[in-house]
Amino acid sequence: MACPTGPGQAKACPTKLTLFFERLAHLITNGEYIKDILAREPGAKVAARGWVKTRRDGKGVHFVQLQDGSSAIDLQVVILAGLLPEAVLAAVTTGSSLRVEGTVVASPGPGQPVELRAEAVEVYGPADPATYPLQKKGHTMEFLREIAHLRSRSNTFSAVFRVRNALCYAIHRFFQDNGFVYVQTPLITTLDCEGAGQMFQVTTLDLAATPKTPEGRPDFSHDFFAKPAHLTVSGQLEAEMFAHSFANVYTFGPTFRAENSNTPRHLAEFWMIEPEMAFADLDDNRRLAERFLKAVLAEVMDRCRADLEFFNKRVDNTLLATLANVVENDFVHLPYTEAVRILEEAAAKGKTWEFPVSWGTDLQSEHERHLTEEVFRKPVVVTDYPTQIKAFYMRLNDDGRTVAAMDVLVPRIGEIIGGSQREERLDVLRQRMVGQGLKEEDYAWYLDLRRFGSVPHAGFGLGLERMMMYLTGMKNIRDVIPCPRTPGSAAF
RNA sequence: UCCUCAGUAGCUCAAUGGUAGAGCAUUCGGCUGUUAACCGAAGGGUUGUAGGUUCGAGUCCUACCUGAGGAGCCA
16 A cells, blocks of 8 residues: 655545545445435435425425535425325424435526435434424524523524534644644643633542641642643644654644633633644744644545535625635734834824833733734734743744744734744753742753753644634634533533 | 623514503414425414512613623633
8 A cells, every 4th residue: 555645745635535434434434424315316216314404494395494404505304285184294293303315416496506305214312393493584693602502503503514524624634744643632631831821620529528738738649640630732742752763743633721711712721733843943833833724724625615615605705815815925923022013103193002012021912913914914923022921932043032932923812823943952941940930840851852962943733713713704703603602601 | 800792472573650562483274396395374482590669560770690702821
């Protein structure tokens, strides 16, 4: 089996295998996806399975919109009057699940190329139309969020999760095609300070009867891991392990933040992608981020054209133009010092900031929005931030007052990527840890990476759901993940 | 966590401090193959919760709950 695996070679793989899996898919699914039925020639005998979105009745004919999540367009099933017993027809209601055997015929009506002329209908499970909450009319996102177990049947969420699936696939494909190794970093960690915010504690101690130390504090030596443990806020430090053995690696997994953040951009549980490259500096990192975003966007735009057109029509009518603009143009590279100068100039020309700008302070949302939405109108990569506002592991620049950090800012969303070149010099890293009050013994293995074969290396983190918001135009991050977790809310 | 706004029928929303309504959905009936179908009728309410002001509160006041937007924190 000689299948080339180098960059860009994936499409050159033999097609015999692909055909085999296609045949296998039919065996597995005992029917066809609606997406495939819509592409069949008239005359084909098929079996469709799915859920009824709506039903319309004429005098001699019933129309049933059937969907199975595979297509942005429903399958119109035509049931001639008298075909089914009364009881069966009565059970074909919005929300019910069906298997329909029949013949594909050219559709005389607009809206669909072909339709399915039913010959046999089996109702798997009825749905009481009086209590089924999904109507064929538009619903607010807030209402649909309350029925997260059913909202994936709606047009919008069906499209959202098809896009999410395609995005995840494109992300893996980009890294795999470029020789990156997928590494699964731990979700439970005993590193109690990774530079990010509040962590969820993981414990098996009985909270009503916690064993106490002589000082009266909880005695974690009795806990499951014999010390305090938390859910990870980032896989970066562990990814650095594998970057020092596989050169180019990436993580793709869930991440947890216990901050009491109530905004349309924050989740307590979200998915993050973190590539880490050895033998790489900040410029390599910045180029990877840009190439990655463009490649992934282009692939999803190619694979999910119909869904993105749906979002462009119903959610944000500038979406397709924005995405095309990103794919076709170079990102702006803007050192922090230059960004501050632009913002100060804007202030001098009469722009008023709620938070004043000066060198040494972090950029606020209003500043990021000004740069991405008004000055440049496309993604901006801000680099080389002041040392004091960034994490200890970021590499100190020669000027001694900035670090080799980068944030990729995009219009509307703000920061979509945060990354840096890492400090690979043992002595400098130790000094910075002291400066931030971190204990060396807690990071022994991390420092070891600098003792044994240290190399320049860099990486970044991308929030999957923020990327989804950018890609779909959806306004609230809770609507691009199946079961959102936010403060006070972990239903479903 | 702070600031602002909003909670009325299954959903989306009306209602000057004075008898709680519409559209959609649902049910029933009608309708030449419809496609957010159309036409007609019916059922559907402790106005988020608990107090208070008032002759009288969906409406005014207080507290709480829930949701949304903005900010902080961040991806």
